[in-house]
Amino acid sequence: MTERSPAAGSPGRQRSSPPATRPAPRPARIHSPTTAEHLTHLQRQVGNAAATVFLQRRSRAADLTAPYTDPAAMATLSAMPTADLVDTFDDPAAATGARGLLAAPGALPATSRDRITCALRACLGPIDPTFYVAWSHLDPTDQALLMARAERTEKGASLPARRIAVMGGGLIGMVRAGAYPEAFAFLNGLNMAEILTTLLSARGAAVERPVGTASGAPARTALADLGAHLTSAVGVNTERLRLAIEAVGFGGGDFGKFVAAQPAVHSAALLDFERNDIKAFLSGSGVADLDAVLGDPKLFVGGQFFWSGELFDAVQAEPAVAALRTTPALRPLSTQLDTLLSVAGDRDRPTSEVQQLATRFVSAVRAAGAPAADRLIALASFVGPDALAATVPEGQRKIFKGRSREFLGGLGLYDMLAGLYLGTGAQPLLTSHLNVFKLHYLAQAEAVVCGFQAGFLANLYRKKARAAGHPEPDPKARIGGLMVAESFRNDSRPFTVRGESVIRGDVCRYGAGLASAFGRITAALDAGWLVHVRVMSGEGGGFPGGEHSLMVIGHQGNTLTASDSDPNGERDAILRTGFTTLYFDPATPRLSTAVNDEEFPVPQSDTRFHRNHHHRYQVLSVAGCV
Numbered sequence: 001m002t003e004r005s006p007a008a009g010s011p012g013r014q015r016s017s018p019p020a021t022r023p024a025p026r027p028a029r030i031h032s033p034t035t036a037e038h039l040t041h042l043q044r045q046v047g048n049a050a051a052t053v054f055l056q057r058r059s060r061a062a063d064l065t066a067p068y069t070d071p072a073a074m075a076t077l078s079a080m081p082t083a084d085l086v087d088t089f090d091d092p093a094a095a096t097g098a099r100g101l102l103a104a105p106g107a108l109p110a111t112s113r114d115r116i117t118c119a120l121r122a123c124l125g126p127i128d129p130t131f132y133v134a135w136s137h138l139d140p141t142d143q144a145l146l147m148a149r150a151e152r153t154e155k156g157a158s159l160p161a162r163r164i165a166v167m168g169g170g171l172i173g174m175v176r177a178g179a180y181p182e183a184f185a186f187l188n189g190l191n192m193a194e195i196l197t198t199l200l201s202a203r204g205a206a207v208e209r210p211v212g213t214a215s216g217a218p219a220r221t222a223l224a225d226l227g228a229h230l231t232s233a234v235g236v237n238t239e240r241l242r243l244a245i246e247a248v249g250f251g252g253g254d255f256g257k258f259v260a261a262q263p264a265v266h267s268a269a270l271l272d273f274e275r276n277d278i279k280a281f282l283s284g285s286g287v288a289d290l291d292a293v294l295g296d297p298k299l300f301v302g303g304q305f306f307w308s309g310e311l312f313d314a315v316q317a318e319p320a321v322a323a324l325r326t327t328p329a330l331r332p333l334s335t336q337l338d339t340l341l342s343v344a345g346d347r348d349r350p351t352s353e354v355q356q357l358a359t360r361f362v363s364a365v366r367a368a369g370a371p372a373a374d375r376l377i378a379l380a381s382f383v384g385p386d387a388l389a390a391t392v393p394e395g396q397r398k399i400f401k402g403r404s405r406e407f408l409g410g411l412g413l414y415d416m417l418a419g420l421y422l423g424t425g426a427q428p429l430l431t432s433h434l435n436v437f438k439l440h441y442l443a444q445a446e447a448v449v450c451g452f453q454a455g456f457l458a459n460l461y462r463k464k465a466r467a468a469g470h471p472e473p474d475p476k477a478r479i480g481g482l483m484v485a486e487s488f489r490n491d492s493r494p495f496t497v498r499g500e501s502v503i504r505g506d507v508c509r510y511g512a513g514l515a516s517a518f519g520r521i522t523a524a525l526d527a528g529w530l531v532h533v534r535v536m537s538g539e540g541g542g543f544p545g546g547e548h549s550l551m552v553i554g555h556q557g558n559t560l561t562a563s564d565s566d567p568n569g570e571r572d573a574i575l576r577t578g579f580t581t582l583y584f585d586p587a588t589p590r591l592s593t594a595v596n597d598e599e600f601p602v603p604q605s606d607t608r609f610h611r612n613h614h615h616r617y618q619v620l621s622v623a624g625c626v
Contacts, residue, residue, distance in 0.1 A: 168201020197557030286554020385409025506540020
């Protein structure tokens with residue numbers, strides 16, 4: 001079994017102690033720092049670039065007379081200090097031997113394989129999953145030195161998000177190639193925190209579904225595919241990897257609920273710090289905290305359509321309506337009411353059609369002598385929109401200039417209900433609003449209140465968090481008015497990805513400042529803020545202001561978890577949880593629902609979605625924090 005890391009967040013595996021025999025000291029040499037503290041002190045004195053120069057002092061290429069893959073050369077390389085390894089591999093005289101060694105990794109001795117592998121790739125490239133895995137097994141001093149050298153080979157190599165993206169991309173490639181034993185061996189060499197963030201990439205990548213799968217079936221991800229092939233995990237701690245896969249696929253973020261679903265979390269398969277890593281990972285999404293504070297999952301599952309859903313449910317719960325459902329002689333009336341409610345809840349149907357159906361229903365109620373007929377008649381009696389519309393503030397009227405009276409009536413009702421909820425911290429009673437015309441007006445307005453709903457949810461969370469004694473967010477970390485995307489271009493040329501015709505659509509362009517913006521967003525989240533972002537939706541459109549709002553509530557690795565005010569926008573019902581994942585892809589660069597550039601296109605058959613059936617969003621800007 002591969003050895004695991006000794007502590008959460010620390011290097012995944014410590015390399016063996018180097019041979020006792022060292023080259024004799026050179027009188028004129030400025031010695032490499034021996035501890036991370038020494039290196040930090042040197043960096044603060046002379047800067048990173050100068051510190052790297054001090055650490056790289058002497059090439060030993062002249063000492064390597066045999067091919068680098070020979071045991072004698074291996075022994076010489078293994079005995080070198082890391083700084084000398086870097087100088088040697090940077091020496092043009094060593095180019096042929098170093099590249100030969102790069103092509104024959106099996107020749108490296110086990111005791112120094114990670115250090116030599118990492119040094120080779122830091123100097124010659126590629127900065128790939130093999131580099132990052134080997135790097136994670138080194139001590140802090142060697143890590144700092146070799147990452148500084150890798151940064152010269154590939155700018156951005158030292159970014160944590162870059163490391164996560166590269167390792168995630170490598171894992172996805174293994175899964176798609178069917179190299180499951182290699183994928184599990186790769187994961188087993190990481191510490192738990194690294195396994196979890198690497199698996200996040202697999203969760204966002206689509207793979208081909210098994211032959212015979214129904215065309216309307218949910219998408220299959222690389223994470224699910226990996227979980228389905230656990231029997232291929234040989235020579236590794238399979239249960240440890242299984243629990244990590246389950247944690248990344250677990251919805252809700254509540255560690256207690258995860259333990260209830262996976263009791264093996266407390267088995268000998270995991271060490272204490274690994275359990276803590278899983279707990280911290282789940283907590284990082286922010287979902288469990290949002291759920292606990294708000295106390296009503298329907299708020300984010302319903303999204304911007306929450307109030308029409310609640311009003312519809314309240315009508316169904318009305319005793320007079322319940323009597324229709326349970327009285328056989330009144331079933332025709334019950335069917336009429338179902339039709340009326342369905343049309344009233346459809347924003348695309350004209351109010352005149354609702355009025356015709358309502359008139360017929362009232363006449364039928366009177367003719368049937370239904371019990372509690374006055375309540376049924378009140379449900380279907382005409383209520384004009386003007387009184388509700390009169391309450392809409394001038395600012396909203398300007399935003400929605402030219403909208404119909406019915407729309408403004410629905411907006412007024414939305415504002416009223418949201419305001420009552422925010423004012424009291426409790427959902428208001430809907431008894432006085434049980435009416436199909438109010439339902440119809442509300443349905444028309446809700447289609448475009450995503451920004452208002454995101455703000456409502458965040459402000460309700462903040463109100464309830466304060467009442468629960470949660471600390472106030474740090475004002476120094478607050479951000480707002482931050483443009484993230486610089487421009488966009490349209491590319492609607494069709495091409496094929498694994499047998500499916502796709503297009504790229506509107507493609508946002510992000511500059512070098514995206515990494516900084518991502519860092520500011522995660523810092524704001526860590527400081528207790530919820531972050532409101534504006535996004536481009538589906539195939540595209542809406543640049544630069546955006547056409548939809550998301551509220552970012554947490555982060556894990558290089559991902560952001562966002563509450564989506566339009567949860568029904570996902571293709572598969574199983575994905576309509578009220579939350580979506582945004583990936584920071586430092587290679588493209590991009591901040592979107594695509595884990596990488598390969599996953600970015602949308603099928604021509606329905607350009608709203610990625611191939612993994614998640615709705616596509618590209619982040620345009622940060623609107624503010626709540």
